[in-house]
Amino acid sequence: MRRRLAGAMVLLLLTATASVPLSLPVPPRIVRIALEIEQRGIVYSWGGGHSEDPGPSKGTCRGYRGRVKPCPAARTRGLDCSGFTRWVYALAHGEDVLGPGNTDDHVRKMRRVKSARPGDLVFFGKITKRSVRTHHVGVYLGDGKMMNAPETGAVVRIDDIAKKDFAGFYRY
Template sequence: MKIPVIVALVLACAVASVPRPDPRDQILASAHALIGRYPYSWGGGHAGSAGPSFGICQGYRGDIRPCPATTTHGLDCSGLTRWVYEIGYDHDVLGPGTTDDHLRRMRPVNDPAPGDLVFFGTKKRTHHVGVYIGGGRMINAFKTGTRVRVDPVNALDDLLGYYRL
């Protein structure tokens, strides 16, 4: 009877001592893998679960007319961050919603690290988010007519700040 208890204790200690991978590593690897692969789609990435989806035209203000979102299978900025964070954390930690909804789940940081999120707008109304990759750059779904890409964080002039889960 003592052998199974000892085996169970050894296995429990072995499993507990295996380091869990840092979610940031998965977030960054996933974001890098998406560069150029998916087009921007207003509302894309917010179907029943995280990941590419057809977008919506409600609230669309893009330059391309008529709105192409309902026929474009892709991601918008918050859909991209939602998906890579789900991959990194093994569940949908950001959930559906807008950049404002996602911002409320995070805390601001003064020392941004790769894998943090970069938000744009104001605390009352954000309008864009990207995954910070270091060196003043982010991976993001920028706007209609583009694909997931790397941009400098100063591509928009209203940087709100860097946030971490």
């Protein structure tokens, strides 16, 4: 009797699990890292994330044109948009693949793609064959959303991808 019961249980378990997918979709490593960073509540700092090593750092007031006056960046440890994406990509790739430059420098190290995948970078500004003038970048999460360090006074967060000034999706 016990043997029949055990056999029935095994058959029941095999039948029940046969329709379960073997692998559930797992977000790409870049997206998982971006989501982990968002949970830390890291603040925006103009020029933050551009010290020798990627990651939060004090910013700079050189070139600052933000709404908050006087410029708080030199005393604020945080990340700007390109500092955020630089850190995410460094953690995901195991090395500083984007380097300490700004959004213009970073887009030059990538290739434009027509169909975005989660983990690609979303750039804003104007990119032509002759010139690159970008002003913002974020990590594409899918479904029209991106993770970014948007502006002084904000924290790293998820936003909808704005159509205004959209320059394209880029992949490393």
